Amino acid sequence: MxxxxxxxxxxxxxxxxxxxxxxxxxxxxxxxxxxxxxxxxxxxxxxxxxxxxxxxxxxxxxxxxxxxxxxxxxxxxxxxxxxxGLWPSDPKCRAVARTLAAEMHSGFGDLRGDCPMNLRVAYADSAPRDEVLADVARLETIWAWARETCGATGPWLCGDYSAADVFYAPVAARLAGYSLPMSEMAEAYVMAHLRDPAFQAWRALGLEQGATLPWYKKDYPVKDWPI
Ligand SMILES: N[C@@H](CCC(=O)N[C@@H](CS)C(=O)NCC(=O)O)C(=O)O
Incomplete structure (x- = not known):
């Protein structure tokens, strides 16, 4: 194929x-x-x-x-x-992974609208609206639920890296890039994405290729990329 x-x-x-x-x-x-x-x-x-x-x-x-x-x-x-192995082989974890991917795919509109992914810049403070903070709280709830239900002890939500993690990679970039307040558990998950070699390879391409697009610019104080 x-x-x-x-x-x-x-x-x-x-x-x-x-x-x-x-x-x-x-x-x-x-x-x-x-x-x-x-x-x-x-x-x-x-x-x-x-x-x-x-x-x-x-x-x-x-x-x-x-x-x-x-x-x-x-x-x-x-x-x-x-x-x-895009989805976990265990049926219970597979159901969890699909649920998480689907919720990401159809939800988190406030976070996505206010904090568009921009791998070229990180902001020290983005003055998030309550609706954005509610989206972050929801992420923390479902990430914790996934980890607990799947007995995940490593960095990823459902055990081994799965398609569920794929769907949250850009979310991790938003949480980090806009300095959104988050729990220790969420921060560890966000940093796992930022450290992931595939994610880093993609971001490196983003720093090298393509124009800086002004419509993504926000007037927030800038800081170094977290990693
Ligand atoms: N539901 C689609 C969304 C894809 C999407 O909106 N892609 C954006 C780029 S991130 C796009 O192509 N926008 C161009 C347009 O809407 O004209 C998916 O899951 O792939």
Missing amino acids: SYHLIIGDYAYSSWSLRGWLLFEKFGIARRETLIDFSDEAGVAQQIAEAAPAKTVPTVITDDGVAISDSLAIAEELASRHPEA
Whole structure:
């Protein structure tokens, strides 16, 4: 099986980071095309070959299907590569992992809206609104629930690194990048993502490639990236 993975800007495209980690962390080969977020042509126009897909990440399979949603990509790769271990093998932990990935995929609108992923900068204080703090509290609740239910003792939510962790990698970047207040447990999880070699490789690409896009800039005091 071969795949063509189309991704957006390394520094700013949180969904693309998820799509890329689904391949990179589970050793699945693909060729990649990078979409330019600074191009006047929007994403849909740039990925016209993958129509009706209109967002990134999009994966084109060798049988010609454009999978244009990160959760669908996770499920399809898990089905096609059962040996890769995208979801935990234990049914109980797999249910937990899927629940967490799905909640991320459909939720946390305030956090996502106020704190867009930006791997080029970290802010010392982002004056979070109560709604954003409520999203952080919810993250802490479900992260703790996952760890407890799966008996996780290492860095990841459901035991070994799984697709659930993929979905929270950009969330970790937001919590760290906007200096959001969090518990010790959450901070340890966030730092595990920031230290992850795959995440670091992606961020390094984001520092090297692509334009700095002014519409992501926030007027908060800047600090060094936490790691
Ligand atoms: N539900 C989609 C969301 C993908 C998405 O919104 N991607 C953004 C980039 S991070 C995009 O392509 N935006 C371009 C547009 O909306 O025109 C997923 O899970 O992959």
